[in-house]
Amino acid sequence: MAKLIIQIPCYNEEETLPQTVRDLPRDLPGVDRVEILVIDDGSTDGTVATARALGVDHILPLGVNRGLARAFSAGLDYAVRHGADIIVNTDGDNQYCGSDVARLVEPVLAGQADIVIGARTIEEIEDFSFAKKRLQRLGSRVVSALASVRVPDATSGFRAMSREAASRLLVTTPFTYTLDTLFQAPAKGLLVRSVPVGTNPMTRPSRLFRNIPVYLWRSLDTIFRVFTVYKPILFFSLLGTLIFLPGFVLGLRFLYFALHGDSDGHVQSLILAAVLLIAGFQVYLTGILAHLSTTNRKIMEEMLYQLRRHSSAAGDAGAATPPGDRSPAGPAAARGADPRP
Numbered sequence: 001m002a003k004l005i006i007q008i009p010c011y012n013e014e015e016t017l018p019q020t021v022r023d024l025p026r027d028l029p030g031v032d033r034v035e036i037l038v039i040d041d042g043s044t045d046g047t048v049a050t051a052r053a054l055g056v057d058h059i060l061p062l063g064v065n066r067g068l069a070r071a072f073s074a075g076l077d078y079a080v081r082h083g084a085d086i087i088v089n090t091d092g093d094n095q096y097c098g099s100d101v102a103r104l105v106e107p108v109l110a111g112q113a114d115i116v117i118g119a120r121t122i123e124e125i126e127d128f129s130f131a132k133k134r135l136q137r138l139g140s141r142v143v144s145a146l147a148s149v150r151v152p153d154a155t156s157g158f159r160a161m162s163r164e165a166a167s168r169l170l171v172t173t174p175f176t177y178t179l180d181t182l183f184q185a186p187a188k189g190l191l192v193r194s195v196p197v198g199t200n201p202m203t204r205p206s207r208l209f210r211n212i213p214v215y216l217w218r219s220l221d222t223i224f225r226v227f228t229v230y231k232p233i234l235f236f237s238l239l240g241t242l243i244f245l246p247g248f249v250l251g252l253r254f255l256y257f258a259l260h261g262d263s264d265g266h267v268q269s270l271i272l273a274a275v276l277l278i279a280g281f282q283v284y285l286t287g288i289l290a291h292l293s294t295t296n297r298k299i300m301e302e303m304l305y306q307l308r309r310h311s312s313a314a315g316d317a318g319a320a321t322p323p324g325d326r327s328p329a330g331p332a333a334a335r336g337a338d339p340r341p
């Protein structure tokens with residue numbers, strides 16, 4: 001018994017929503033029910049009316065435009081409360097091949113993954129400029145290394161998640177959920193896998209990727225935020241060492257001169273050494289504080305998780321299946337993943 005909810009975050013997508021919805025499968029092996037959820041992020045066009053006319057199962061209006069990351073989170077929350085065992089996210093511009101939903105949900109159904117990323121073959125997408133292709137590849141490499149997960153296409157919005165993953169993920173960065181969730185997954189004991197997916201010809205230019213400098217800046221901002229939250233010790237140790245080490249070397253140099261009776265004329269470097277040592281030490285201390293705050297955050301995330309589980313088990317809005325009767329809770333649930341500090 002498994003229920004799949006396919007969520008589509010939409011901001012003014014009346015043109016492309018019909019084709020997107022038509023391409024989605026309504027029947028999948030191993031899934032009893034497929035429902036479609038349109039999250040309307042304050043669209044000013046006929047997105048809601050279009051969704052209604054298409055007969056989608058759920059429409060979640062956010063009222064005003066809150067941005068993709070918030071719309072994504074609101075959708076997950078809604079889907080979990082409405083009894084989804086698996087949630088698939090796709091874009092409203094019909095960028096991804098709807099039929100590939102089957103490939104996405106397969107590893108979740110088989111209990112082999114909690115999050116499945118649909119990896120585009122970036123090199124073959126004709127609509128992407130050379131610079132965008134390079135940037136996507138480099139970005140995925142950097143994110144894979146920093147987040148300790150192997151993802152060939154880190155920014156893909158075509159993803160499947162188990163109910164367990166949807167209940168555990170907490171997106172707090174405003175611009176994108178794609179990177180945020182990848183950093184959280186290993187910290188929360190969620191298994192990530194990638195499967196190749198197809199893309200459709202571009203229906204309209206990307207609204208999220210307006211130009212490279214803005215996109216780069218926002219991505220770096222996101223990576224910085226999640227890196228300091230999920231790996232504070234590593235981040236601040238690296239930064240602290242970058243400052244502390246030169247100070248240490250300069251200090252040794254001064255000592256060497258002083259021991260050879262030549263301490264005159266080296267006061268400037270001694271002052272610099274002292275400043276660097278103190279500053280580096282302060283950064284280490286900041287790392288400890290950040291770590292403590294992350295520990296608190298983990299406790300709060302655990303509480304939020306329990307709350308979400310509780311509200312989905314209570315079947316807030318009439319879950320289709322009783323909670324004890326659902327199978328693909330995901331491998332993290334089966335392993336009894338305990339991400340507590």
Ligand SMILES: Nc1nc2c(ncn2[C@@H]2O[C@H](COP(=O)(O)OP(=O)(O)O)[C@@H](O)[C@H]2O)c(=O)[nH]1
Pocket residue numbers: 008009010011012013040041065066067068069071072090091092093095157205206207208209
């Ligand atoms: N909720 C929300 N969704 C948005 C916003 N801007 C774009 N989207 C949605 O995000 C998805 C991807 O947007 P798109 O412009 O195609 O960016 P791409 O991923 O670079 O191709 C689509 O489903 C859009 O409707 C926004 O401000 N709010």
Ligand SMILES: [Mg+2]
Pocket residue numbers: 091093095205206207
């Ligand atoms: Mg797009």
